[in-house]
Structure formats: C-alpha cells, structure tokens
Amino acid sequence: MTESDDAKTALRDYLRETREDLIWKLDGLSEREARLPRTPTGNNLLGIVKHCLNVEAAYFGRTFGREFPDVGELVPESAYEKDPQADWYATADETKDGLIDLYRRVGEFADRTIEALPLDAPGEVPWWRPETRAVTLQRIIVHVIADLARHAGHADILREQADNAIGVRQENSNLPDDHDWPAYVAKLTTLADRFR
Numbered sequence: 001m002t003e004s005d006d007a008k009t010a011l012r013d014y015l016r017e018t019r020e021d022l023i024w025k026l027d028g029l030s031e032r033e034a035r036l037p038r039t040p041t042g043n044n045l046l047g048i049v050k051h052c053l054n055v056e057a058a059y060f061g062r063t064f065g066r067e068f069p070d071v072g073e074l075v076p077e078s079a080y081e082k083d084p085q086a087d088w089y090a091t092a093d094e095t096k097d098g099l100i101d102l103y104r105r106v107g108e109f110a111d112r113t114i115e116a117l118p119l120d121a122p123g124e125v126p127w128w129r130p131e132t133r134a135v136t137l138q139r140i141i142v143h144v145i146a147d148l149a150r151h152a153g154h155a156d157i158l159r160e161q162a163d164n165a166i167g168v169r170q171e172n173s174n175l176p177d178d179h180d181w182p183a184y185v186a187k188l189t190t191l192a193d194r195f196r
Contacts, residue, residue, distance in 0.1 A: 011141045012114050018148040019056075019107050022049055023100055025155040029162060034096045035089065038158045045158050046096055047088040048151050050075075053103040054087045055147060059140050060110035063123040068109050073102055114141065 025045055026034050034046040054075050057068045068074060079086040090099060119138040126133065135143075159165050166175060 007138075008114065008119050008141075011119075011138070011145065012111060015110070015114075015141060015145050015148070016107065018145060018152055019052070019103070021152045022052055022148065022155055023103060025049075025152075025159045025165075026096055026100065028165075029096070031096055033162050036162070038161050042085070042089065043154060043158060044089060045155055045162070046090045046099060048155050048158070049103055050090055050094075050099050051087045052148055052151055053099065053106045056103075056110045056144060057106045058127075059125070059144050060113040063125050063135065063140055064113055064117060064121065064137070065123075066109075066113055068106060070102075070105065110144075113137075 026049060029045065035044050037044050057071075057074050060066070061068050075087040090096070114137065117137045119136065119141075121137040123135050123137065123140060124133045125135055125140075156166070
C-alpha cells in the first residue's frame with residue numbers, strides 16, 4: 001500500500017465515522033422527536049441527517065461527473081427556489097428510517113467515488129464561485145469531513161436537548177462516568193454570574 005493509499009483510507013475512515021456518528025444520534029427517537037425543531041431557526045436531528053446526505057451525494061457525485069443512482073430521492077436543485085431550507089427537514093412523506101437508509105446508500109456511493117479515483121483526481125464544484133470551483137478528490141473529502149463534523153456537533157447538542165443522551169460516539173461517550181452534571185452546571189452558572 002502506498003502513502004497515498006494510506007491517506008485515502010484514513011480520510012475515508014474519518015468520513016465513515018462521522019457519517020455513522022450523525023446517524024446514531026437518531027437512534028431510539030420517535031418520528032416526532034427526530035423532527036422536532038430544537039432551535040429558534042428550526043434545527044432538528046432528522047433535518048441535519050437529510051442535509052448531510054444531500055451534501056455527500058452532491059460533492060461525491062456532480063463534482064466528479066458521477067450521479068447518485070437514485071437521484072429522485074434527493075432534494076432537487078429546483079426545490080431551493082421555493083424553499084431555501086428544503087434539505088433541512090423531513091417532508092410528511094419521508095420517514096426517519098427511510099432517510100437513514102438513503103444516507104447509508106449515499107455513503108456507499110461516496111465510498112465508491114473515493115475508491116474509484118486517486119486523491120489528486122480533478123473535479124469541479126458547480127455551486128462554488130468560479131475561481132474556487134476546481135478541486136481535487138482530497139480537497140472534497142476534507143471539505144465534507146469538516147462540514148459533517150460541524151453538523152455532528154450540532155446533532156450532539158440537539159440530542160442532549162431531546163433526552164439527555166450525550167457522547168461523541170455510541171460506544172464511547174468520551175465523558176466521565178457517574179459525573180454530577182447538575183452540580184457541574186451549577187458551578188459553571190455561578191462562575192458566569194460573576195460577570196453580570
């Protein structure tokens with residue numbers, strides 16, 4: 001295995017982990033809980049997943065002249081003219097399980113693009129400014145990992161608001177066991193109140 005292959009494998013693995021971290025944030029939630037807006041701008045867990053699956057399908061598809069096989073299941077470009085938030089919520093005919101299944105298929109599609117092309121493969125992102133549209137596969141993988149990681153952080157907070165489920169990964173919360181969280185919050189509140 002070459003150094004380039006090692007780098008591509010590492011990048012693909014981080015992308016897969018982040019994708020799975022997003023998906024598990026829906027684990028055990030009802031349709032309502034997954035869809036419920038939790039911020040003043042309507043952020044919701046299922047909407048984050050829907051947005052991210054559309055991001056991956058576009059960046060690992062159109063950018064490299066490829067097309068997701070079930071393109072009709074994605075949010076079409078024309079939908080954004082009517083609703084600029086079209087990919088940030090599940091419609092009445094979409095389900096949590098259906099969108100998770102779609103995201104897994106989009107993930108397999110993204111992985112196939114990564115496997116098929118070298119890291120220096122050229123691509124073009126048509127929705128970016130003309131002077132920045134020319135990209136490589138490596139740049140897109142890093143860009144998508146960064147984008148998904150940001151949204152995984154959003155999902156962490158929204159899931160904690162839903163039912164106090166916390167942690168960086170399902171199998172490893174990365175948080176202290178048996179911590180007195182109410183006391184910790186009280187301590188931080190006291191510190192913050194000193195700056196009134």
